[in-house]
Amino acid sequence: MKAMVLNQLRTPLEWTDLPDREPGPGQVRVKMLACGVCRTDLHVVDGELPDPHVPIIPGHQIVGRIDAIGQGVDCLTMGERVGIPWLGQTDGTCPYCRMHRENLCDHPIFTGFTRDGGFATATIADARFALPLGEVGSDVSLAPLLCAGLIGWRSLSLAGDGKRLGLYGFGAAAHIIAQVAHWQGRSVFGFTRPGNHATQEFARTVGAIWAGGSDELPPEPLDAAIIFAPVGTLVPLALKAVRKGGRVVCAGIHMSDIPSFRYELLWEERELLSVANLTRQDGIDFLRQVPKMGIVTRTTEYKLQDANQALADLRAGRFEGAAVLVP
Ligand SMILES: [Zn+2]
Numbered sequence: 001m002k003a004m005v006l007n008q009l010r011t012p013l014e015w016t017d018l019p020d021r022e023p024g025p026g027q028v029r030v031k032m033l034a035c036g037v038c039r040t041d042l043h044v045v046d047g048e049l050p051d052p053h054v055p056i057i058p059g060h061q062i063v064g065r066i067d068a069i070g071q072g073v074d075c076l077t078m079g080e081r082v083g084i085p086w087l088g089q090t091d092g093t094c095p096y097c098r099m100h101r102e103n104l105c106d107h108p109i110f111t112g113f114t115r116d117g118g119f120a121t122a123t124i125a126d127a128r129f130a131l132p133l134g135e136v137g138s139d140v141s142l143a144p145l146l147c148a149g150l151i152g153w154r155s156l157s158l159a160g161d162g163k164r165l166g167l168y169g170f171g172a173a174a175h176i177i178a179q180v181a182h183w184q185g186r187s188v189f190g191f192t193r194p195g196n197h198a199t200q201e202f203a204r205t206v207g208a209i210w211a212g213g214s215d216e217l218p219p220e221p222l223d224a225a226i227i228f229a230p231v232g233t234l235v236p237l238a239l240k241a242v243r244k245g246g247r248v249v250c251a252g253i254h255m256s257d258i259p260s261f262r263y264e265l266l267w268e269e270r271e272l273l274s275v276a277n278l279t280r281q282d283g284i285d286f287l288r289q290v291p292k293m294g295i296v297t298r299t300t301e302y303k304l305q306d307a308n309q310a311l312a313d314l315r316a317g318r319f320e321g322a323a324v325l326v327p
């Protein structure tokens with residue numbers, strides 16, 4: 001197999017030949033067809049997440065086909081198309097797993113962070129955490145659904161069912177969730193970097209009824225807001241934009257410091273919460289509805305060996321929507 005390997009934090013990934021791997025008991029080997037590039041991959045490369053592992057193959061939005069099956073796997077078949085998301089494995093026994101909150105597991109394995117991921121021609125996954133994808137939709141168009149879509153979906157669920165929804169940071173996740181929220185009959189308000197008119201226009205094309213800078217207030221108070229950008233200064237701005245009793249959801253795994261703010265921004269029962277990881281049930285619930293929602297993902301394709309370029313372009317905001325690697 002070939003892979004783009006992170007050998008040292010804060011250095012470019014290296015194109016590497018590796019011996020083929022065999023799936024162990026309960027595992028499958030998946031031949032990569034497409035792998036989305038996520039902001040979390042930047043946090044992995046930059047060493048911004050706790051307890052980084054190197055060397056590691058990043059990538060956790062993997063669309064692939066099963067080409068080897070380990071002992072004891074009976075839920076998947078050879079050649080089946082599956083998605084491998086960020087949550088790679090849980091212990092199943094800790095208090096969080098027992099209360100059906102496996103996204104908070106005490107001993108998780110994360111694809112592309114603590115287990116090798118999808119910036120490779122093949123990957124090994126725990127069969128129980130592989131999500132069957134069926135045959136509807138292209139490999140590239142489905143890849144961004146596996147994190148941007150899934151974490152976005154969980155964030156949207158936690159935002160409640162208010163009609164007026166603000167999305168701060170209009171990248172891969174927001175462009176999917178705007179379409180989902182639109183399909184649910186909500187009104188979407190898109191917030192971008194001040195003055196970024198191109199992305200504001202993009203937000204309108206995927207269903208936002210209003211788009212503006214994050215320093216602006218929406219034309220009417222929001223019921224809820226989701227912050228996808230890893231920028232702590234957005235928290236008080238979003239709190240200011242939601243109504244009494246409104247909710248602000250921080251969707252990212254990493255965020256710059258949140259500046260201090262006046263208590264009255266939180267008062268009147270506004271709520272501030274974060275979203276961590278996903279559960280398998282999130283994946284099943286979301287993917288079951290995807291065919292009905294008519295989501296059109298905007299993707300920019302890169303060859304697998306150009307992963308460093310994809311990461312650099314994501315960092316610089318040089319494309320709208322999501323970057324996807326293909327072998
Ligand atoms: Zn657990």
Ligand SMILES: [Zn+2]
Pocket residue numbers: 038039040041060086147148
């Ligand atoms: Zn991700």
